[in-house]
Amino acid sequence: MAIIERPAAVPATVGSVAAPEVVTPTQALGVFRRPVSSSGWKSWLFTVDHKKLGIMYGAVALFFFLVGGVEALLIRLQLAAPDNTVLSADQYNQMFTMHATTMVFLFVMPMAAAFANYFLPLQIGARDVAFPRINALGFWLFLFGGLFLNSSWLLGGAADGGWFMYSPNSSALFSPSHGIDFWVLGLQITGIASLIGALNLIVTVLNMRAPGMKLMQMPVFTWMVLVVQFLLLFAMPVITVALFLLSFQRNFGATFFDVNQGADPLLWQHLFWIFGHPEVYIIILPSFGIISEVLPTFARKPLFGYKFVVFSGAAIGFVGWGVWAHHMFASGLGPVSVAVFSVATMLIAIPTGVKIVNWTLTLWGGKLWFTTAMLYAIGVIVLFTIGGVSGVTHAVAPSDTQQTDTYHIVAHFHYVIVGGAVMGLFSGFYYWWPKMFGKMLSERLGKWNFWLMFFGVNLTFGPMHILGLQGQPRRMVVWPEKLTGDGFFDMHFWNQVASVGSFVIGLGVLIFVINIFWTWKKAPLAPLDPWDARTLEWITASPPKEHNFDRIPTVHALDEFFHRKYEEMDTEDGPRLVKVKSAEEVLAEEESHADAHIHLPSPSYWPIVLSAALPIIAYGVIYNLMLSVIGTAILLLAVFGWCLEPSVADDSDYDPPAGGDSTKELATLG
Amino acid sequence: MDRSKETVSTLGRMPSTRRHWSRAALLTSVGLMLAGCANNAPQDIFEPKGENSKKIDTLQRPVFYIAGVVALIVIGVVGYAMWKFKDRGQDIPEQTHGNPKLEIALTILPAIILAGISVPTVITVFQLDKKTDAECIINVTGQQWWWEYDYATGQCGDVKIDKPIVTAGELVIPEKTNVLLRITSRDVIHSYWIPALNGKRDAVPGRLHTLRMQADQPGIYTGQCTEFCGLSHSRMRQAAVALTAGDFQKWVDNQMKDYVAPEAGSLAAEGEAVFTANCSKCHQINDLKNADGSPVLSEPDLYVVPGVAPNLSHLMNRTAFAGWTFDLLTDECRVKLWNAKPADFGAMYLKGITPECFEQVALRDWLRNPPGMKPMFVDPNNLSSTGGKYRGMPNLNLKPDQIDQLIAYLLGRN
Amino acid sequence: MFTTGSKLFLGATALSIVSAIVFGASVGGSAGMLGTIGLISVSVVFAFLAGINLFTRDGNLAATESDVERNAAAAQAGVGRSMWPLAAALGAGGLVVGTISKPVVFKVSFIVLLAAAAEWMVQGFSERVSADSKYNEGIRKRLLHPLEFPLLASVGAAVFIYSFSRIMLNIDKDAGRWVFMVIGAIITAVGFVFAAKRGMGKSTVAGIITVGALALVGVGIASAVSGQHPIEPHPAATAAVCLGTASEVQIEEVDAKASQSVAAKSNPLANVYLTSDEQLYALNTGIGNVQYHEITVPRSNAVHVLFHNDSAEPRRLTVHLGTFKAKDGSEGSEEAECTTALEKGGTAFLSFKINKSQLASSTPYRLTVPGVEDQEIKLLVP
């Protein structure tokens, strides 16, 4: 990212001593110069621009989505026939562990982070996030953590304990490969990414809103992201503790889960689910935010009950802390805890219901425009409702003891996560693609994409309800031709339907990928405001300039952009909304008052260097601690290099060097 | 999702030939598909066969109905709105921001429904956790990948048990009796589940959890380990067999009876020697004696991680083996036993595995190469993490004639 | 021609190859292997860097023009004083000494050499960057501060912490507390005095603090050399203690200040109570209030029993774990485990695992309380 306002270039002379044609510092310093390029691969590698980082987050998350998808297809292929042998038991266990881990930690969360990164500053009218380098660090940690995690496939097998990694099955005695070590350390690394991302975005939202924007005037997406960041802020340290305990046990012989020493394996379950349940809302709320933007836009009316939606989101985030033990109704907690958590879990259905009601009422009386984004958003309402009500059936604890760990649960949470979270993210893709890339994804391919995915999801996960209620447990590498003892149990049909369905989803995703490439190569430029949108991110160019806004917009209302375009006019038929300005006119007005001084931070080497140190330390923990020492040295170097680095590059970093009496300040510390 | 009981229960148990019929249904029509789904499913959670599961059923059935209705209403409203408010060139609607009264009403409505559900839920939770009225106590211990049952000494229903009984895979209980299972584990977490009799309860090492079991009538009720427990999680099954008090007494008597040594010189006697030499390291057969008259004591704690292996004293009184995964009964006999009327069931079950009903194939395969049938952690070259112990049964490299002898011997263990 | 930078790296390459050979030849075993591999990798890295420097001409095409090099102001300016050659020489000397004496000397010297080389290199490099010595200094700082600051801070802190802990280990345990307190008080007091005496120069203050810290480090090193005060390991409960056959002193040592309470009491197999009139009974988990004197314990199962002592005497719960023949066929002695002796109202966990059937043991498995006659809970192990 370049600095917008640079001191005027002065002749390239340095030094006061003789010899006019001395070596210029930039040339002599060679590689030690700070990166300043605003184009080319370096501009991506060392960028601190939230938009570039958002795009990279998205691209990497999509890559992991495909990886996790292939894992899912292999699982369904294995389960397509009785006593199948596509995968061995060991491979199958690795496959479902990594499918869940990849989808949760390496796809849905970072994809939400991608949207948050890109759109949150735009939606609140900021030029960047509060800590751009930390933002970059978060991305690189996520990428390196994800790669580290997946490198276990090549180094003796991936983790095989399920994503919930219950102890003592996760101890070295029962899982001797390094898979779980990779899992623990990989999640530790991506966990840091989430934590610092959370700090960054919370500060950004709380501190850097455009003038006039009150909290209750923030777009719902921003609100939901804010709630999610608070959840992350408090949930990540808990899983960090759990992961530390596990890795100390596996790598250094600690006794935390050693039953023979008197340990209680439920400790892990509590720690994991205290993190794990908020995690569910971490996954789903960004998607709720996205469709709360998409529905009003395409219904041409504001979100019904904005305050209720916001408060119910916050309520979900809050109550979400008090329900973790509903994952443990069969774990033997005792009746009092079970009863309390059962009722608390029912409570959380209320704010969720509020959201669904409000989305439905947003559609009511609108002027509905069925774009692909809109279809996905409506798909979320429908599928999430199904997932939600099946969720209520397991909030009833006694009923849950019959359903938990069966395919009924698999059906439930896939309706919630695929139907709720993933479909919401796809809605976001179609809605915001023109903003991010200046080109619209093909609506024709998009419709194909949507309908294939919608039917695929129902075909895959619908039958799982039935399988579960008929008593098929989860995580079974095979379902037998005949079950022992009876010989009548027919699991064939619905298992096969589910397998077919999964490939329909796969086809849908393939069409999406094709759509991306088609759009990239063939699509014409998109209009400035293709959807007649409502929020701040559309009051700027598509894609936005590096500094986002030429002038920081002043906010007067919720749906600021809409109110700049439309005004209520009195006509013969009473008051009517009339378009008074086009998007281009609104933008032109902003540009004509462009700010004179805009400072943006310069790119930096340190985020990528720092984040590269962590996998080195992690490999060291697994293989040889000397490697960790080297990693730590790199880490320390990077941390302090970071701290001593000015926010804006030295003049001498530019070619030709600016030099002269720079007035630029260093960062607050060093 | 909201599968109603009607389709399930009216069809009843279906003979195995109907399976092919349902396969045809796959290709034909939706109606037939539904019938396919309603095929007999012994682990169906909507077919309670005991007091506890019936309590759960009474609670969950209305919840499922309500859930279904709510989902249908929401989807219906969304569908109607999509049709009704489609963009047909109408004006941009009024920019209303909501209707607080409606909102509050729609918040309170689900709250009332949920409050209505929560009261019976809490009551049922406490009812199902009652521990003071047990008439029989059985310790249930899970390990990779099978279940062990220890009958504690004392009363069990009307029957007195004098010395501890140890068995595996098949839990035998007296009917109409409140049995309290005390569930734990020797290695990783497992979960004990007999859907027809009660919900599941995790077996957590170092902890003891209780689970009530009560069956209304004699019969066999299947279930499966439901907590992921490693390689052969999918091949860790269990069943509960309920018998009348009289039949249960007979079963206990049989468990207590003295060891029946095979006739000297018979194939089975050779099998006894093979067993003592190879199998008795881990598997206990009660009262089996060495040549010098000393008892043969198994020492599984030296060879396998959980420190136990199934007690085989009465193997042929069980209908399946190896984590209750492979049948000992032929298909024909199994169907007969399964379809037996409650009144006849006990007698038929207590006969055990008779030679004519004995399904040898699986047992032979098992003796030839156990890990080939059920994935286990038994590669002798790869035991560094377990200190040289196996998790599961290794391949003992038995010769075909040794297998013949063993089969003959084991057939007498009833 | 070779550029300045590449000369340096070529030299370093040669040096590291030589040291790899010397080291590999002189030090054997896995440490030697590791060290040699390390040194070889270092030489590869240096060679690589030398190659890059040669290829890029130190990143500067102009640098190859000898004119520019000669005319550059920095090339003519006097080279400033530098402590790095001295440090490097010390390090190299230590390295040689280290190979024949203690490995720790070798390691420290190696680190010193490495640090000196790095500092020297960067200093040398930065002195030639431009004609502006102030600017050159800036470059040096920019490159080295990220390394120096954290290293100095952490090394300084580590040396201080280590020295102080050695002093504490060296002196008497009771005196230690006073020393601890006094040092803390002195540091704080010095802070207040210096804060008040504004007349003192910065460097005076820094000097005094440094001298003080160095003194502490010196004493610390001396303490480390002289060793530590005796620390006795706590005796563990043996079968003899549990069975009450050990000497009084032994038993007392085991019980000294034993813990009396547990935080979590979830799901033991049984709660064992010793009543105030010294009756022993068990409550079986999962079954109401029935007093048991016989518990069926599955084999090979980690079993937790929670012991509550309500009698007035300090009592322990002992589990008798049977008597087994030793491998050579001789009769073994009875095995047992126990809790520490609990005061009235104390609770403690007793965990045990019985692997063999009761038939294998010549004595019964049971729970008893030493000192309480005729009270026991039988453990049935099928």
Add this chain to the structure above:
Amino acid sequence: MADIAVHDVDHAHTDHGGYDDHAPHATSTGLTNNKLSMWLFLGSECLLFGGLISTYMLYRGRHQTGPGPDQIFDIPLTSVSSFILLMSSLTMVLAVNSAKRKDDRNTSLWLTITALLGALFVGGQVYEFTSFYHEGLGFTTSLFGSSFYTLTGFHGVHVTLGIIMLMVVVFIMQRDRITGDKAEVVELVGLYWHFVDVVWVIIFTLVYLIPS
């Protein structure tokens, strides 16, 4: 543990946001970005220590082998070290005060004193750990060993990182590298330092004092 270093230092120090450098206080909450993020970070840390303390409390008294807490704790010694750590909070306050008064000399002085007191505390902890180890309590000995060393070790690492941060601030101040708001930097380190002290008070109470 290294990753904790990352958070700490990130939040103690700063980055420049998109806003104009010349108006660093123009935030919606009035708190600077750095200070807000430090508060949030400490909130997050509360749950980290919460998890560790819960683990310790859950396993209190459940160890099977090795010495128990009452047998090895040297309460007088730990009381002294706790007091020293508390004193360092006082000297930290003085440092922040001096920094606000733009008194560079005393700021450096008090920061150094704080760092020395912190180092004294950690030295005491190293001594304590060494003693415990020789008394038979290793990291892998028992549940008590594992959970005790993990909890107090995590705290010790936090103090150590704090010391390094203090020292680096002193170095940087000596070399005039802070051109921004010095007082704020000192205050941020101070916030962290006080947090670590408060956590120690909780640990000292729950771990050392309650079981005896």
